[in-house]
Amino acid sequence: MQKGKSISKQIEATLRADIASGQIDAGERLDETKLADRFSVSRTPVREALNRLVAQGILVSNGRRGVRVTEYTREELAHMFEAMHEIEALCAGMAAKRLTLLARASIEAAQAECIKAAEANDLPGFLRANETFHLTIYQATKNPFIFDLASGFRQRTGPFRAQKFSTAEDLIASARSHEEIIKHLFSTDSVAAASEMGQHMKDTFMSILAKM
Amino acid sequence: MQKGKSISKQIEATLRADIASGQIDAGERLDETKLADRFSVSRTPVREALNRLVAQGILVSNGRRGVRVTEYTREELAHMFEAMHEIEALCAGMAAKRLTLLARASIEAAQAECIKAAEANDLPGFLRANETFHLTIYQATKNPFIFDLASGFRQRTGPFRAQKFSTAEDLIASARSHEEIIKHLFSTDSVAAASEMGQHMKDTFMSILAKM
DNA sequence: TTTGGAGTTATTGTATACAAGATATCCTAA
DNA sequence: TTAGGATATCTTGTATACAATAACTCCAAA
Numbered sequence: 001m002q003k004g005k006s007i008s009k010q011i012e013a014t015l016r017a018d019i020a021s022g023q024i025d026a027g028e029r030l031d032e033t034k035l036a037d038r039f040s041v042s043r044t045p046v047r048e049a050l051n052r053l054v055a056q057g058i059l060v061s062n063g064r065r066g067v068r069v070t071e072y073t074r075e076e077l078a079h080m081f082e083a084m085h086e087i088e089a090l091c092a093g094m095a096a097k098r099l100t101l102l103a104r105a106s107i108e109a110a111q112a113e114c115i116k117a118a119e120a121n122d123l124p125g126f127l128r129a130n131e132t133f134h135l136t137i138y139q140a141t142k143n144p145f146i147f148d149l150a151s152g153f154r155q156r157t158g159p160f161r162a163q164k165f166s167t168a169e170d171l172i173a174s175a176r177s178h179e180e181i182i183k184h185l186f187s188t189d190s191v192a193a194a195s196e197m198g199q200h201m202k203d204t205f206m207s208i209l210a211k212m
Numbered sequence: 213m214q215k216g217k218s219i220s221k222q223i224e225a226t227l228r229a230d231i232a233s234g235q236i237d238a239g240e241r242l243d244e245t246k247l248a249d250r251f252s253v254s255r256t257p258v259r260e261a262l263n264r265l266v267a268q269g270i271l272v273s274n275g276r277r278g279v280r281v282t283e284y285t286r287e288e289l290a291h292m293f294e295a296m297h298e299i300e301a302l303c304a305g306m307a308a309k310r311l312t313l314l315a316r317a318s319i320e321a322a323q324a325e326c327i328k329a330a331e332a333n334d335l336p337g338f339l340r341a342n343e344t345f346h347l348t349i350y351q352a353t354k355n356p357f358i359f360d361l362a363s364g365f366r367q368r369t370g371p372f373r374a375q376k377f378s379t380a381e382d383l384i385a386s387a388r389s390h391e392e393i394i395k396h397l398f399s400t401d402s403v404a405a406a407s408e409m410g411q412h413m414k415d416t417f418m419s420i421l422a423k424m
Numbered sequence: 425t426t427t428g429g430a431g432t433t434a435t436t437g438t439a440t441a442c443a444a445g446a447t448a449t450c451c452t453a454a
Numbered sequence: 455t456t457a458g459g460a461t462a463t464c465t466t467g468t469a470t471a472c473a474a475t476a477a478c479t480c481c482a483a484a
Contacts, residue, residue, distance in 0.1 A: 006275075006467065007467080007468075032436070033436095041468075043469085043470090044467080044469065045468065045469095047260070047436090048260075048263050048467090051260050051264055051267070052263050052264065052266070052267040053267075054264070055264040055265075055267035057360075063476090064435075064436050065435085065436085065475095065476070065477085066435070076356075079355050079356060079357055080357055082355055083355055083358050083361070090298055094298070144291060145291055145292055145294075145295035146295050149295070149361065218436095218438090219437080220438090243465080244465075253438075253439085254438060255440095255466090256439065259466090259467090260437090260438095276444085276446060276466050276467075277446070277447090277465085278465070
């Protein structure tokens with residue numbers, strides 16, 4: 001930490017990471033004073049961070065009854081997954097339409113990492129590589145607003161998607177699924193790419209919901 | 213105002229409205245102390261409001277050099293419009309797939325208002341009705357996340373879209389364009405509905421960009 | 425035993441005070 | 455006259471103090 005940024009920004013980043021990684025879990029109440037103690041600062045920068053996280057939908061405020069990590073019912077989760085699945089498909093479609101050589105190379109590199117990690121059954125490595133794979137596609141849309149949208153959903157669904165991959169087969173199946181997406185992406189068939197990505201995400205989400 | 217909400221929430225809502233309506237214009241710097249004076253409160257609640265608006269992308273923070281209303285270059289604006297146009301199309305497609313009778317009635321009612329206002333050359337009335345028309349379609353997606361996404365873009369593009377409608381012909385042309393969208397929506401042809409909505413938004417945005 | 429309520433405690437919302445960085449001013453020297 | 459820099463001023467970031475409201479405790483009465 002300590003990157004010259006303001007204290008409140010550092011706290012915001014730390015909390016976001018803790019929530020995304022599941023270290024702070026859904027529904028948990030965040031006490032301003034305790035957080036201030038934890039970071040050895042006053043309540044003020046903590047409050048600033050919490051406010052921003054509330055504005056982003058990561059935390060939810062209950063008036064004077066404090067803030068909690070947003071938790072979702074099965075139905076809300078399904079809605080969130082559906083939204084993300086649509087956005088992912090949109091990204092794939094846009095990326096297919098305007099794929100540069102550079103973007104293509106980046107996507108191939110990310111996919112190579114996915115395959116490598118999957119075959120080594122390296123879960124954390126796969127999650128990182130998978131993240132990069134998808135973010136690279138977002139970037140290939142050449143639209144920063146779309147990128148932010150998709151990244152936002154990726155963050156919010158992070159804690160749930162992490163559960164999905166338990167066996168080595170899960171990883172390999174997911175990596176294989178990427179190959180299909182890439183095929184359509186590189187043939188610049190935007191409709192097929194979008195549809196394939198939609199299917200990929202739908203598979204992921206259905207299997208998560210099935211376990212809940 | 214004064215609806216039992218906390219002061220900072222009220223300030224947030226007021227500022228958002230002022231920015232969306234163009235009373236505070238793009239690039240303008242917001243001074244915490246001056247705002248505190250304007251609302252007759254201390255800087256604290258003002259800062260909370262500003263923070264949330266920054267998190268929503270409505271304001272942009274420059275480190276210790278204060279916050280300003282986000283302003284967009286022509287290119288950024290084009291990107292934002294492109295993103296919104298894709299989201300609008302997505303909404304139309306989803307709405308077409310799951311249109312209930314109730315939603316259909318709401319859309320028809322909103323469109324009737326649009327036509328009425330357009331024929332009376334009532335600009336503020338048309339803007340309100342147009343807003344309702346689009347929001348109703350967002351709602352018809354039955355997905356609150358998509359609804360929030362689309363509403364967010366609508367807010368951020370508000371100040372720019374408002375400029376577009378100058379003549380009575382503009383209003384009538386826009387209202388006519390709605391009819392085409394509705395036709396496909398009601399025939400539950402999601403692809404055609406999405407495409408038609410995409411065209412509608414593209415027309416709007418192109419004519420705005422042309423004037424800049 | 426349970427319910428209702430008064431009083432206490434704890435936590436958030438707001439105000440003020442202080443610290444630190446950024447901008448502006450103005451003086452000096454070339 | 456202009457460039458450079460030191461100083462002053464202004465603005466934001468953080469800390470602390472106070473106010474207000476919600477949660478909790480515990481006792482009394484039915």
